[in-house]
Amino acid sequence: xxxxxxxxxxxxxxxxxxxxxxxxxxxxxxxxxxxxxxxxxxxxxxxxxxxxxxxxxxxxxxxxxxxxxxxxxxxxxxxxxxxxxxxxxxxxxxxxxxxxxxxxxxxxxxxxxxxxxxxxxxxxxxxxxxxxxxxxxxxxxxxxxxxxxxxxxxxxxxxxxxxxxxxxxxxxxxxxxxxxxxxxxxxxxxxxxxxxxxxxxxxxxxxxxxxxxxxxxxxxxxxxxxxxxxxxxxxxxxxxxxxxxxxxxxxxxxxxxxxxxxxxxxxxxxxxxxxxxxxxxxxxxxxxxxxxxxxxxxxxxxxxxxxxxxxxxxxxxxxxxxxxxxxxxxxxxxxxxxxxxxxxxxxxxxxxxx
Ligand code: ADP
Ligand code: MG
Numbered sequence: 173x174x175x176x177x178x179x180x181x182x183x184x185x186x187x188x189x190x191x192x193x194x195x196x197x198x199x200x201x202x203x204x205x206x207x208x209x210x211x212x213x214x215x216x217x218x219x220x221x222x223x224x225x226x227x228x229x230x231x232x233x234x235x236x237x238x239x240x241x242x243x244x245x246x247x248x249x250x251x252x253x254x255x256x257x258x259x260x261x262x263x264x265x266x267x268x269x270x271x272x273x274x275x276x277x278x279x280x281x282x283x284x285x286x287x288x289x290x291x292x293x294x295x296x297x298x299x300x301x302x303x304x305x306x307x308x309x310x311x312x313x314x315x316x317x318x319x320x321x322x323x324x325x326x327x328x329x330x331x332x333x334x335x336x337x338x339x340x341x342x343x344x345x346x347x348x349x350x351x352x353x354x355x356x357x358x359x360x361x362x363x364x365x366x367x368x369x370x371x372x373x374x375x376x377x378x379x380x381x382x383x384x385x386x387x388x389x390x391x392x393x394x395x396x397x398x399x400x401x402x403x404x405x406x407x408x409x410x411x412x413x414x415x416x417x418x419x420x421x422x423x424x425x426x427x428x429x430x431x432x433x434x435x436x437x438x439x440x441x442x443x444x445x446x447x448x449x450x451x452x453x454x455x456x457x458x459x460x461x462x463x464x465x466x467x468x469x470x471x472x473x474x475x476x477x478x479x480x481x482x483x484x485x486x487x488x489x490x491x492x493x494x495x496x497x498x499x500x501x502x503x504x505x506x507x508x509x510x511x512x513x514x515x516x517x518x519x520x521x522x523x524x525x526x
Contacts, residue, residue, distance in 0.1 A: 176465045176494045177216045179231055180205055180485070183257040183472050184221040194474040196221075198481070205471075205485060208478070213485045215492065221473055225275060228261055229282040232466050236395070237283055239464045240381060241290060243391035243500040247398065247458035248279070251487060252470035253480040254371040254402030261468055262399050263352070279468075280377065280397050281349065287379075288345045297383045300341045301348060303355035304334065306450050307373035308421050313338050314355035314375070325453055332456060339380075352377065371402040372422050374451055385502070388510060392501045396458060401426055403487070404480050425451035429459075430487065436460045437493035464498040467491045 182198050182205070199206045200220040205213045217231045232248065240246045250258035264278030291297055303314040304323070311323040315338040324335045342348050355377065363370050377397040384390055401423060428449035435444050436459060446456045458465050469488035471481040504511070 173495045173497050174464065176459075176467055176491050176496060177232075178467045178469060178488045178492045179217040179219065179228070180213075180215050180469045180471065180488060181219045181223060181228065181257060181261055182221050183260075183470060185472070185474050186255075189472070189474040189476060192476065194476040196473040197475040197478055198471065198473040207482065207485070213489055215469075215488060225261075225264060225277055225279070225282070228279050228468075229286075232468070233279055233283045233286065236464065236466065237286055237290070239498065240379075240393050240395045241287070243383070243393045243502055244498040245394045245457060245463040245501065246498075247396040247455065247463050247465045249398045249400060249458075249465070249467045250470060251400050251403060251467060251491075252484050253404040253472070253477065256470040256472050256477075256480075256484070258399055258468070258470050261470060262397055280352070281345075283395075284348045284379070285345050296385075297381065298341060299343070299382075300339045300380050301351050302334075302337050302339050302378045302380075303351065303375070304337060305359060305373050305375045306425055306454075309424055309450050311450060314358045315340055315351060317354070317358060325450060332454060334454070342379075348379075374401050374425055375399045376454070388504050388514065390503045392503070396455065398455065398458075400429075403484060425449040428452050432459055433487070433490050433494060436495075437490045440495065458496075460494055460496060462499055462501075463496050465494075465496055 180200075182200060185194060185196060197208050199209070200218045203214055203216065203218055205215070205218055207213070219227055219231070236246045236248065248262070250262050252258050260276075260278065262278050262280050264274070264281060265276040301315075305312045305314055311325070311334060313321075313323055313334075313336075323337060326333055326335050340351060342351065355375070359370060359373075359375065363373075375398070377399075379395045381393045381395070382390060383392075403426065428445060429452055431448070432444055432446060432452045435442060440460055444460065446452045446459075452459065457463050467488060469484050469491075471477070471484050
């Protein structure tokens, strides 16, 4: 069993915050955040206002990649109020115009770049990607360029999946980058068509890895990058009827994520309401299940964001208590004959040794 690991990253004051007279209310050490020089919160890693994208990768990316290549499911969530740096940390800036030494490159492209440099040079592996968005409890396929239909979640022999979700095989870093770009474009299109605000949607980018280790063994692992909707409280003023329903639904996945995290942190044996939202149903394994999971909590150092920052830090503290158990997803394939042959071969080997 291993706890969900939490990294907090602080974003420096931006022009607007400075202009409006905000000052910093956050100080940090390598493992703690101190708010208003008073209360201290502890995490696995804390990166202050001067931190680089490379540091984020070194703290989280390397170990995630290693586990993923070894056949473990992995998940990285980004949580925080809108504008705190979730997308910057996960994807980076200017993802459509990437050069290899771009200092703004986020965790996701860095990890994928490294992944391709570490894959064996033979043909024993395959990778495929999916990219989806959850808005107002509807699932949108970001890799389907035609008019997106809302998708349905299915469950079959305890496996949860999205029906008809586009899966695209990839063989290079550039393949993945162009998929990310495609997803980002489609996200903008759906945002305009449906009159939605992207800060209120969750996006999930998944890479699935399949590797034949020995003749008959197949390892399968999944890596989810989850960029959550802004955690700030929604104003429900002036909303009535359908609008009100929509407003209540919009953050349902985020609300239920909070409930699931609370329940798991308090007592994982009791009933956990995974099915109450699309996000938690889909990512059930990443929360209290078979996965190695990281949560990145992003905050602004601005005094004007004090309340939201406090909320994010408390959320991150609870997430830290969740225990997951990642196991190597290995499967023996092949027919009975080849299994018998393998047993015979191993027996011979043993005899020769003794
Ligand atoms: P979110 O996805 O949480 O809404 P963004 O990642 O889009 O927020 O960040 C908002 C703005 O702040 C962007 O212009 C981004 O480039 C900038 N930003 C975010 N994090 C940092 C950081 N750690 N250092 C410098 N600029 C940042
Ligand atoms: Mg964002």
